[in-house]
Amino acid sequence: MEQIRNIKIIGGIDKSGKHENIKCFDIAQGEIIGIVGPTGSGKSQLIADIEQLSQKDSSTRRQILINGEIPSSELRNNPRQKLVAQLSQNMNFLADMNVKDFLLLHAQCRGKSMKNIDKIIYMANQLTGEPIKPKDNLTILSGGQTRALMVADVAVISESPIVLIDEIENAGIKKHEALELLSGYNKIILIVTHDPVMALSAQKRIIMKNGGMTAVIDASPEEKTISSQLSKVDQTMLKLREMIRNGQHIEEKDINQIFLKPTVNNKMATLIHH
Amino acid sequence: MKLVIIAGTPGAGKTSILINTIKILKGTITKPAVVKVDCLATDDDKRFATLNIPVLTGLSRDMCPDHFSIYNLDEMIKFADKNSADTLIMETAGLCHRCAPYTDNCLGICVIDSTSGPNNPGKTGPFLSCADIVVVTKGDMISQAEREIFREKILEANPVCKILDINGLNGQGAAELAKHIIAFDKKVTDRERLRHNAPFSVCTLCVGEQRVSKKYHRGLLRNMNGFQKYIGE
Ligand SMILES: Nc1nc2c(ncn2[C@@H]2O[C@H](COP(=O)(O)OP(=O)(O)OP(=O)(O)O)[C@@H](O)[C@H]2O)c(=O)[nH]1
Ligand SMILES: [Mg+2]
Ligand SMILES: [Zn+2]
Numbered sequence: 001m002e003q004i005r006n007i008k009i010i011g012g013i014d015k016s017g018k019h020e021n022i023k024c025f026d027i028a029q030g031e032i033i034g035i036v037g038p039t040g041s042g043k044s045q046l047i048a049d050i051e052q053l054s055q056k057d058s059s060t061r062r063q064i065l066i067n068g069e070i071p072s073s074e075l076r077n078n079p080r081q082k083l084v085a086q087l088s089q090n091m092n093f094l095a096d097m098n099v100k101d102f103l104l105l106h107a108q109c110r111g112k113s114m115k116n117i118d119k120i121i122y123m124a125n126q127l128t129g130e131p132i133k134p135k136d137n138l139t140i141l142s143g144g145q146t147r148a149l150m151v152a153d154v155a156v157i158s159e160s161p162i163v164l165i166d167e168i169e170n171a172g173i174k175k176h177e178a179l180e181l182l183s184g185y186n187k188i189i190l191i192v193t194h195d196p197v198m199a200l201s202a203q204k205r206i207i208m209k210n211g212g213m214t215a216v217i218d219a220s221p222e223e224k225t226i227s228s229q230l231s232k233v234d235q236t237m238l239k240l241r242e243m244i245r246n247g248q249h250i251e252e253k254d255i256n257q258i259f260l261k262p263t264v265n266n267k268m269a270t271l272i273h274h
Numbered sequence: 275m276k277l278v279i280i281a282g283t284p285g286a287g288k289t290s291i292l293i294n295t296i297k298i299l300k301g302t303i304t305k306p307a308v309v310k311v312d313c314l315a316t317d318d319d320k321r322f323a324t325l326n327i328p329v330l331t332g333l334s335r336d337m338c339p340d341h342f343s344i345y346n347l348d349e350m351i352k353f354a355d356k357n358s359a360d361t362l363i364m365e366t367a368g369l370c371h372r373c374a375p376y377t378d379n380c381l382g383i384c385v386i387d388s389t390s391g392p393n394n395p396g397k398t399g400p401f402l403s404c405a406d407i408v409v410v411t412k413g414d415m416i417s418q419a420e421r422e423i424f425r426e427k428i429l430e431a432n433p434v435c436k437i438l439d440i441n442g443l444n445g446q447g448a449a450e451l452a453k454h455i456i457a458f459d460k461k462v463t464d465r466e467r468l469r470h471n472a473p474f475s476v477c478t479l480c481v482g483e484q485r486v487s488k489k490y491h492r493g494l495l496r497n498m499n500g501f502q503k504y505i506g507e
Contacts, residue, residue, distance in 0.1 A: 044446055052450055059449070079429060079437040085418045093417050094389055105392075106419045109426040146417075153419050160418075 004083075004161040005029055005067050007050065007188065012061030014212025015042070020060075022213035025206070029161070032179055032189040034199045037208030043192050046208065047164055050190070051084040052076075060211065084190075085160035087150055089167050093138035099149065100134035106157050116156050123181060124152040127173045129242040144172025144238075151178045155185040165191045165198070174238060176201055176231035197234050200227035275351055276361040277462045278455055279376050281340075281401040282368045282385030287411035289318045290442025291385060291451065292365060296325050298452040299361070307359035309350045311343040312367045328357035340366060340373035341472060347377070351462060361455065362462075372473040374400035377466040381458045383451075384435075385409045388416055388424050395427040400470040402428070407454060408435045411442050475502070 006028045011020035027033055035043050042060070049062045053071045056063050066075065075081055095102055103117045118134075125131050128148035132141065141149065151173070154163055163182050179201050182189050191198050199205060200223050207215040219227070240250055282288045292308070299306050307328040310318040314333060322329040330353050334342030343350075343366055354362040366375050376382030384405035386398065389412045395402060402408060408428050413421050425437055436454070440447035477493030492506035 044444070048446060048449070057453070077436070079425065079435070082422075082425070086413075086421075087418060088414065090414055091417050092415065093420065094415075095392065095420060095423075102419070106423055109423050150417050150419070153417070158418055158422060 004188075007162070008065040008068065009046075009050070009213075010063040010065065011213060012056065012058075012063070014060075015210045018212070020212035020214070022206070022216055025213065025216060027188050029186045029188060030183045031204075032183055032191065032202045034202035034205035035190055035192045035208060036194065036199060036205050041208040042211035043208050045211065046206070046213065047084065047190065047192070050162065051164075053083065082160050084162045084164050085154050085158045086164045086166060087147075087154060088165070091150065093141065093146060093149075095138055098135050098137055099132060099141075102138055103153065103157070106153065110157050110159060112157050120149070120152045120156050123155070124148040127151060127178050127181070129238050130245075142172065148173045148178070151181060155182050155187070161186075162188045162190060165189065165193070167193055167195075172238070172241070174231075175234055176227075197227070197230045200224075200230060275354060275359075275462050276455075276458060276460070277347075277351070277377065277380040278361060278363045278383065278458070279366065279380045280363065280383045280385060281366045281375055281405070282409075283387070283390070283398075284368060286368065286385045286387045286390075287409075287440075287442035288365050288368070288385045289321055291409055291411060291440045291445075291448060292363065293321060293325065294440070294442070294445030294448035295451045295455070296322075296327065296363070297445070298449055299455060300325070300327070302452070302456060304361050304456060305359045306361045306363055307354040307357050309343075309353070309362065309364045311339050311346075311364065313339050313369065318365065328354065328359055334367070338370055338373060338472075339368075340370050340375045343375050344377075344468065344472070347466070368401070371397065371399040371401070374404045374468070374470040376401070376404055376406075376469045377462070378469055379460045379462050379466060381406055381455065381460075382469070383407045383409060385411060386428070388412050388421060392420065392423045392427050395424065395431045398431065403432045404469045405432060405435055407451070408432065408437050409451065410437060410439050413439050414441050414443070 006026055009025045011023045014020055035046060037043055045060055049058055049060055050064055053064045053076050054062050099121060100117060103120055104114060107114055107116060121132055121134055128144045130142060130145055132145050132149060175197050179189060191202055193199050200219060203219055205217050206213050236255055240254060243250060280288050280292060296306055308322045309330045309332065310316055311332045311334060316331055319329050319331045332342065332346060343364060350364065351362060382405045384402045386395065386408060388410050410424065428437055438447055438450050440451060475494040477495055478491045483490055494504050496502040
C-alpha cells in the first residue's frame with residue numbers, strides 16, 4: 001500500500017445545505033484527533049466520508065485527499081485496502097481459539113511475520129492490569145483484556161492507516177497509553193468520544209453541529225496538563241480495580257498519590273470525597 | 275428494468291440493509307420495487323411497506339425457494355413494470371447453500387453475517403462465489419482482526435467481488451451500496467440465464483416419498499462416502 005502521510009478533508013455542506021465553517025482540515029500520521037458533538041450532529045457521516053474517500057459524491061459534498069492528491073481508484077476499489085480500522089465498546093472476539101493461534105491466523109491473512117505475535121501480547125499486557133496468556137481462549141478474556149488485545153493487534157497487524165476509536169469509555173484499559181501506542185505506529189487516530197480522558201488526549205478536536213464541521217480547536221496547554229492528570233486518575237481506577245479483584249483493602253493513600261500539584265490535589269480530593 | 279437480487283442466509287441482515295439502502299435510493303431518480311420470497315411465512319413485507327414502495331411477497335411452500343424465485347421472475351418483473359418501478363429488488367429466502375439465484379444481467383448481492391465465523395464464507399457456496407457484491411453485516415459486534423480475517427476468507431471464495439461493510443442497525447455504509455445500485459447499468463432481457471446451474475440431483479424425496487429406508491429411493495443419489503450414482507430405470 002502506498003504510504004499515507006496525511007489526509008485532507010475539504011469541507012462541504014451541513015444538513016441545511018450551508019457551507020461548513022471548516023473549509024479545509026489536514027491530519028498527519030501519528031496525530032490524534034477528537035470528533036465531538038451531540039447525537040445526530042454528523043460524526044458518523046464524517047467518518048464515513050473519510051472511510052469511503054468521498055469525492056464530493058456523498059450527501060455532505062466533502063472531498064478527501066490523500067497526501068494532497070485525489071486518491072487512486074486502486075485505493076478506493078481494492079477490497080483488501082481498508083482505510084479505517086475500528087475499535088468500539090461493543091466489539092468482542094467471537095472466534096473460539098486461543099490468543100496465539102488467533103493472532104497467527106490474523107498475521108497470516110495480512111501477510112505479516114509471525115515474529116510479531118509475542119510482541120502483541122506483551123504490548124497488550126502493558127495496557128491491562130490482568131495479564132493475557134498466549135494459551136488463553138479469546139472468548140474468556142475480560143473486557144479490559146479484550147480491548148487491550150484489540151488495540152495492540154490493530155497497532156501491529158492491521159494495515160489500515162487510520163484507526164477510529166468509537167466510544168470506548170469504560171474500556172478497563174490504560175486509555176492514554178493505548179492512544180500513544182497507536183500513534184507510535186504512525187496511525188492517524190480519530191476518536192469519537194465524550195470521555196474527558198480520551199477527548200483531552202487529542203491534539204485537536206473537530207466540533208460537529210447540524211451535520212457540519214463548525215470548528216476545530218487545539219488542546220490548550222492547560223488541557224494538556226489536565227489530560228495527563230486525568231490519565232493518572234484513570235490508572236488509579238485500574239489499579240484499584242486490580243486491588244479489589246485481589247481481595248485487598250483500599251486506603252486513602254492509594255488515591256491520593258495520583259495528583260501532581262497540591263492545589264489540584266486538594267480540589268480533586270474534595271471532589272472525590274463528596 | 276434493472277434487477278437486483280439479494281441472497282443470504284436467514285437473519286443475515288438482508289432486510290435491514292435493504293431498508294437503509296432503499297431510503298437513500300428514494301431520494302434519487304431511482305424507482306425501486308421489492309419482492310420478498312420466503313418458504314412458509316414472512317414479516318418482511320410489513321417492514322418494507324413502511325417505505326411506501328411497491329412490495330410483493332411470494333411463498334414457495336413445497337418448492338425450493340430459490341427455484342421458486344427463478345421460476346417466477348417474469349411475473350415479478352411484470353409487477354414492477356405495472357407499478358412504474360425501474361429497479362426490481364428481490365430478497366430471497368436464502369436457505370439453500372447449493373442454489374444461486376443470480377441471472378447474468380442482474381446485480382447479484384450476497385449478504386453475509388460477520389459473526390457467523392471465519393469458516394462460513396468457505397461454506398456458503400455459489401450465492402457467495404457468483405455474487406458481484408458481498409455485503410458484510412454485524413461488523414459492530416466483532417473485533418477488527420476478525421473483520422479482516424473474514425474479508426480475506428470472502429476473497430478466497432470470490433476473488434473478484436466488491437466487499438461492502440454495512441451496519442444493518444444504523445445504515446452506516448448503505449450509501450455505498452445505493453451508489454452501486456444507481457451506477458449499475460445492465461437491464462434484464464427476456465433471455466436471462468442463470469450464472470450457476472441449480473443442483474441437478476433429483477430423487478424420490480424431491481417428489482414426496484416419506485419412507486426413510488434406502489430401498490425406497492430412486493434418482494441421482496449420493497452416499498455418505500461421497501459416491502454418487504443413479505438408481506432407477
Ligand atoms: N448488531 C447488528 N445487528 C444487525 C445488523 N444487521 C441486522 N441486524 C439484526 O439481525 C437480525 C436479522 O436481520 P434481518 O434484516 O431481518 O435479516 P434477513 O436476512 O432479512 O432475515 P430473513 O429475511 O428472515 O432471512 C435483526 O434483529 C437485525 O436487527 C448489524 O449490522 N449489526
Ligand atoms: Mg428479511
Ligand atoms: Zn436449492
